Amino acid sequence: xxxxPALENYIRVLYDLQASEKMPRxxxxxxxxxxxxxxxxxxxxxLENIGVLEHEKYxxxxxxxxxxxxxxxxxKNNRIVYEFATRLLELPSNEAQDLACKLEHINNxxxxxxxxxxxxxxxxxxxxxERFLSHLKNNEEVFALTLASIEPGKTVKIKKLKGSRTxxxxxxxxxxxxxxxxxxxxxxPLGDPIxxxxxxxxxxLRREEAKDILVEE
Amino acid sequence: MRxxxxxxAGNPNVGKTAIxxxxxxxxxxxxxxPGVTVEKKEGSYVYNGFTFSVTDLPGIYxxxxxxxxxxxxxxxxxxxxxxxxxxxxxxxxxxxxLYLVSELLDLGVNLVLTVNFMDEVEKNNMKIDxxxxxxxxxxxxxxxxxxxxxxxxxxxxxxxxxAQAKTIPMIKYSDELERYIQxxxxxxxxxxxxxxxxxxxxxxxxIEEDPEIFEQIxxxxxxxxxxxxxxxxxxxxxxxxxxxxxxxVGDEKFKFIKKILxxxxxxxxxxxxxxxNTMDKIFTHRIWGLPILFGIMYAVFQLTFAFGGIFADWLDxxxxxxxxxxxxxxxxATLASFLAxxxxxxxxxxxxxxxNIFILFLLIAILENIGYMARAAFVMDKVMNSIGLSGxxxxxxxxxxxxxVPAIMSTRTIEKEDDRIITAILNPLIxxxxxIPIFLAFAxxxxxxxxxLIVFSMYIIAITLMVVLAKVxxxxxxxxxxxxxxMELPPYRVPGFLQVNTEAWKRTSLFVKKAGTFIxxxxxxxxxxxxxxxxxxxxxxxxxxxxxxxxxAPIFEFNGFGNWQSSVALMFGFLAKEVVVGTLGALAGGAExxxxxxxxxxxxxxxxxxxxxxxxxxPCVASLGVLVREVGMxxxxxSVILLVSLAYFVSxxxxxxxxxxx
Numbered sequence: 001x002x003x004x005p006a007l008e009n010y011i012r013v014l015y016d017l018q019a020s021e022k023m024p025r026x027x028x029x030x031x032x033x034x035x036x037x038x039x040x041x042x043x044x045x046x047l048e049n050i051g052v053l054e055h056e057k058y059x060x061x062x063x064x065x066x067x068x069x070x071x072x073x074x075x076k077n078n079r080i081v082y083e084f085a086t087r088l089l090e091l092p093s094n095e096a097q098d099l100a101c102k103l104e105h106i107n108n109x110x111x112x113x114x115x116x117x118x119x120x121x122x123x124x125x126x127x128x129x130e131r132f133l134s135h136l137k138n139n140e141e142v143f144a145l146t147l148a149s150i151e152p153g154k155t156v157k158i159k160k161l162k163g164s165r166t167x168x169x170x171x172x173x174x175x176x177x178x179x180x181x182x183x184x185x186x187x188x189p190l191g192d193p194i195x196x197x198x199x200x201x202x203x204x205l206r207r208e209e210a211k212d213i214l215v216e217e
Numbered sequence: 218m219r220x221x222x223x224x225x226a227g228n229p230n231v232g233k234t235a236i237x238x239x240x241x242x243x244x245x246x247x248x249x250x251p252g253v254t255v256e257k258k259e260g261s262y263v264y265n266g267f268t269f270s271v272t273d274l275p276g277i278y279x280x281x282x283x284x285x286x287x288x289x290x291x292x293x294x295x296x297x298x299x300x301x302x303x304x305x306x307x308x309x310x311x312x313x314x315l316y317l318v319s320e321l322l323d324l325g326v327n328l329v330l331t332v333n334f335m336d337e338v339e340k341n342n343m344k345i346d347x348x349x350x351x352x353x354x355x356x357x358x359x360x361x362x363x364x365x366x367x368x369x370x371x372x373x374x375x376x377x378x379x380a381q382a383k384t385i386p387m388i389k390y391s392d393e394l395e396r397y398i399q400x401x402x403x404x405x406x407x408x409x410x411x412x413x414x415x416x417x418x419x420x421x422x423x424i425e426e427d428p429e430i431f432e433q434i435x436x437x438x439x440x441x442x443x444x445x446x447x448x449x450x451x452x453x454x455x456x457x458x459x460x461x462x463x464x465x466v467g468d469e470k471f472k473f474i475k476k477i478l479x480x481x482x483x484x485x486x487x488x489x490x491x492x493x494n495t496m497d498k499i500f501t502h503r504i505w506g507l508p509i510l511f512g513i514m515y516a517v518f519q520l521t522f523a524f525g526g527i528f529a530d531w532l533d534x535x536x537x538x539x540x541x542x543x544x545x546x547x548x549x550a551t552l553a554s555f556l557a558x559x560x561x562x563x564x565x566x567x568x569x570x571x572x573n574i575f576i577l578f579l580l581i582a583i584l585e586n587i588g589y590m591a592r593a594a595f596v597m598d599k600v601m602n603s604i605g606l607s608g609x610x611x612x613x614x615x616x617x618x619x620x621x622v623p624a625i626m627s628t629r630t631i632e633k634e635d636d637r638i639i640t641a642i643l644n645p646l647i648x649x650x651x652x653i654p655i656f657l658a659f660a661x662x663x664x665x666x667x668x669x670l671i672v673f674s675m676y677i678i679a680i681t682l683m684v685v686l687a688k689v690x691x692x693x694x695x696x697x698x699x700x701x702x703x704m705e706l707p708p709y710r711v712p713g714f715l716q717v718n719t720e721a722w723k724r725t726s727l728f729v730k731k732a733g734t735f736i737x738x739x740x741x742x743x744x745x746x747x748x749x750x751x752x753x754x755x756x757x758x759x760x761x762x763x764x765x766x767x768x769x770a771p772i773f774e775f776n777g778f779g780n781w782q783s784s785v786a787l788m789f790g791f792l793a794k795e796v797v798v799g800t801l802g803a804l805a806g807g808a809e810x811x812x813x814x815x816x817x818x819x820x821x822x823x824x825x826x827x828x829x830x831x832x833x834x835x836p837c838v839a840s841l842g843v844l845v846r847e848v849g850m851x852x853x854x855x856s857v858i859l860l861v862s863l864a865y866f867v868s869x870x871x872x873x874x875x876x877x878x879x
Contacts, residue, residue, distance in 0.1 A: 160460070161464070165426065165428070165463075167701055167703075168463065168464075169279070169281045169425070169427075169463065170278070170281075170632075170701070170703055171703065172279075172463065172464065172467040173278040173279030173281060173316060173317070174278050174313060174703065174705070175312060175313040175316060175471070177464055177467050177468070177471070178460075178464060178468075179468070185497070186497070186501060186503075187503070188501060188506070188595055188596055188598060188599060189501065189502065189503050189504065189505075189506035189507050189596055190507070190596075190598075190599035190600065191599065192598065192599045192602070193595065193598050193599070193608070193702055195497070195501065195595065195706060199310070199312050199313050200309070200310055200312065200313075200485065200486065200490075201310050201313060201705060201706075201708075202493070202497075202705065202706040202707075202708075203703065203704070203705055203706065204591075204594075204595045204598070204608070204702060204703070204704045204705075204706055205702065205703055206598070206602070206701065206702045209701050209702065209703065
């Protein structure tokens with residue numbers, strides 16, 4: 001049976017509690033994970049079946065050595081991602097934590113090894129790090145959210161303009177620039193262009209051009 | 218007495234042309250789509266003993282150089298140095314409009330600010346504190362309703378006042394930006410750059426990395442490399458703190474504007490917003506948008522031809538009666554022939570179509586003033602894009618149905634040079650109103666029961682050929698990326714009855730004037746050539762015109778109209794397309810005889826072939842003149858060769874293939 005991220009979270013909580021020498025109970029776990037008691041009972045049963053924990057009826061819960069090993073792996077994954085995100089990607093701590101909590105469940109030792117190796121590489125070679133970061137900057141836009149993918153009726157904020165200088169200048173002189181809110185009014189009958197409202201007036205843009213306008217919701 | 222030079226500047230669609238008309242009393246064309254004023258227009262007025270010469274500049278969003286319009290406006294402002302610049306802004310959209318104003322202030326001009334559409338501002342329960350606005354910008358501000366002429370008197374006063382002012386206001390930006398401006402100004406001084414544009418403006422444009430300004434200055438300095446290097450130092454300093462230097466400047470400008478607006482404007486344009494929203498829901502509807510567009514075009518077509526035809530018939534009978542009356546009452550036979558055959562026959566055959574043409578112009582004026590043109594471009598952009606052009610090319614197409622001359626001029630709003638050239642040189646293919654007389658005269662004679670269908674087929678053929686040629690040109694000579702389609706969609710406005718009628722009449726009167734002058738002159742020449750040498754029968758094959766015609770006629774043998782009359786008509790039709798009918802009318806000896814003459818010269822097959830030829834060949838002298846000015850001699854010659862050979866071979870192919878079946 002596959003251990004889902006939700007189940008792994010139980011293992012992590014149990015591990016943390018055990019590490020701080022507290023004896024975990026169902027009620028206690030329900031409170032920490034913010035779920036209902038029956039849900040916890042059911043999950044614990046599942047985990048017991050796989051053999052990662054032991055549960056005395058109405059009593060304490062204890063991780064088996066297999067469970068402890070799993071918990072330690074998850075914890076390690078979490079730390080690597082967190083450090084990678086804060087130190088290298090310079091993400092704020094809460095965002096990094098969020099990312100780490102999502103990635104820690106991935107069962108791919110090679111991936112985490114790669115994160116870890118990259119960190120030590122860049123520690124040794126500052127120039128390499130700079131180059132890596134500048135490449136990263138140029139490439140992250142490929143994955144960014146653009147005005148072209150926003151549905152009509154939504155309002156988004158412009159983060160950045162891309163494309164030719166002429167194009168950027170044209171947009172700017174019409175008040176379309178970073179920090180400005182754009183409301184997507186509608187899409188033309190044939191699917192292109194789109195009509196947006198910005199600074200109280202309406203503007204028509206092609207999808208191809210809207211792709212050069214990076215936005216955030 | 219000194220003449221005071223005044224320039225009107227502002228965003229597209231803010232009512233500049235209306236203000237211009239109020240000031241000068243001239244009747245310029247007013248529309249509701251961005252880019253109505255496609256070249257600068259000039260006029261003048263006298264006030265308090267001073268003469269003011271006014272230039273109406275095309276609508277622009279900034280003083281950068283993205284489109285040809287903007288280049289024209291910037292060069293004019295920077296180089297002609299008008300004494301006063303009247304910046305016109307839309308009261309319903311101050312924030313964006315003030316961006317251009319900030320650039321004008323950077324340029325260091327004597328500025329009067331005009332806030333137009335004050336009636337809409339009031340209707341929407343908005344409040345603009347004109348006094349505060351004036352104080353915070355340090356320039357005189359006037360509120361106007363240009364279409365009704367409100368506030369224009371005050372504007373004239375302020376223009377006169379400011380023309381005598383000594384100090385020029387300036388915007389002070391943040392200390393940081395001011396420091397960079399100073400540094401760049403320092404560099405300009407170091408290299409001893411002499412320019413008739415002030416250094417503050419140049420510095421700001423250099424910080425914005427404006428390519429034209431940069432090249433312009435680089436070519437002037439002695440050590441271009443060192444200059445670029447010093448400038449780059451400033452730019453990289455900026456980009457250490459801000460992501461992009463031009464966005465940094467833009468940000469500063471909008472910050473300044475927001476600060477001003479906070480204290481001067483109350484409320485927002487809810488009401489007009491709701492109206493525009495509702496109209497847009499209909500006109501740009503996902504499913505109904507396109508059918509509505511075609512419905513509107515079909516309705517325009519029907520009203521122009523079917524409805525207008527009723528009046529045209531009345532006029533036609535009237536001309537016939539007039540001609541008979543002249544024949545009977547004028548004693549001198551030569552004079553009678555001249556008046557009846559020449560004048561009534563030639564000019565009259567053209568004038569009978571005034572109702573059709575007036576209705577067409579009226580409908581175009583209504584569509585323009587409502588604000589529908591921009592929507593048509595919006596709805597059609599994808600289609601236009603598939604032939605390699607943008608929705609902006611669709612507006613000149615529609616205008617071309619009225620007259621190719623303004624249509625070719627309106628291509629200036631198209632940002633991409635290649636697209637602009639294609640749109641301009643193919644525009645003559647759009648059947649302008651001058652071709653209506655030809656279609657109606659021929660269709661009426663040869664296809665009386667299918668007149669509408671035959672005329673409609675002309676439009677379909679012309680548009681199809683245009684689309685095919687555009688696609689071919691775009692994939693051969695003008696290869697390249699599609700142009701961006703960043704276009705403002707103006708708010709819908711209910712057009713004034715008087716306004717659209719005045720406009721339609723103004724354009725129709727040009728047609729009438731053309732008939733009275735140009736065509737009249739052509740007709741006299743034709744009448745003379747048809748009556749000489751002395752002794753020949755009027756319009757016989759031995760008259761001079763007959764001899765000329767017979768020399769050309771063989772060329773058209775395989776097109777089905779190898780008669781000398783058609784050749785002469787086509788030759789004179791080069792002056793203006795109406796002359797084709799005018800010539801045939803004069804040769805027939807009167808509008809009412811035109812049908813009889815045509816029946817003897819053509820079969821239905823060759824008539825249609827002749828219509829095709831007239832549809833496609835060189836438009837007229839006027840449109841060629843505009844083409845030369847807009848795209849240059851090379852492309853004009855290209856267009857002429859393309860169109861003439863297209864006309865020749867399409868009509869020949871039609872006639873030869875058709876002959877097999879008939």
